Amino acid sequence: MPEVTTSVGWGVLHLFCKLSPDTNTRAVLAAVRTAASGDHQVLTVAVLGHKADIGFMALGPDLWQLRTLQTDLQQAGMEVVDSYVSMTETSEYAADLPPEMKTPRLYPQLPPEGKRAFCFYPMSKRRSAVSEGSGNWFTLPYDTRRELMYEHGKSGRQFRGRILQVVTGSTGVDDFEWGVTLFGEHLDDLKDVVYTMRYDEASAVYAEFGTFYTGLLADPETVLERIGRRSNHWGGLSGSQPVQGAP
Structure with missing residues (x-):
């Protein structure tokens, strides 16, 4: 699939999701790892409160790659309850910045x-x-x-x-x-x-x-475990490497 990009900067996708009975930890981790390749980054957040269980902030040059993350998370059993689409930019009031x-x-x-x-x-x-x-x-x-x-x-x-x-x-x-x-x-x-x-x-x-x-930023394995999807029970990737862009 040819890339779809912004002319300047990167695309940014915030996804806020809830677990479902069908949520598959291994598939969620695989989705994050696939998305966090090249110049792309994916951050995972354990959301506080009832609005969502987990948040993802994905950013990078290829909008198709961000959309694929959304598709893969949904196919992994995540229910997307809210989202936001934006792009990195510099302010019109800061045009003279170096x-x-x-x-x-x-x-x-x-x-x-x-x-x-x-x-x-x-x-x-x-x-x-x-x-x-x-x-x-x-x-x-x-x-x-x-x-x-x-x-x-x-x-x-x-x-x-x-x-x-x-x-x-x-x-x-x-x-x-x-x-x-x-x-x-x-x-x-x-x-x-x-x-x-x-x-x-x-x-x-x-x-x-x-x-x-509002939430707590951590690597995806930790977030999934803390929100109720323990890797050793739900098929997580034991011994896996940190995701690019994750703490």
């Missing part, structure tokens, strides 16, 4: 070392009419939007070293305009950064948020 700062945004190497607390949520900029008591981000002059985003970024830089944020674009390919993936050493690091940045005008007045998924 290449060494753009490259990690377009081609991130994940996961960050030591940061096992995970959170994902989608967001958009508000388009409300003034009569509805809010504003329309897209009617603001570019210079105003850039200034507001600079303020927003300044708040985020307070968490350098505590948080790695991966912002991916999804305008035209999913329900919101961006996907935000956060990695932290501690769970309250995730809470603190979102709480702090929500007070910036760019967020407080103009941001709308989707569903939050």
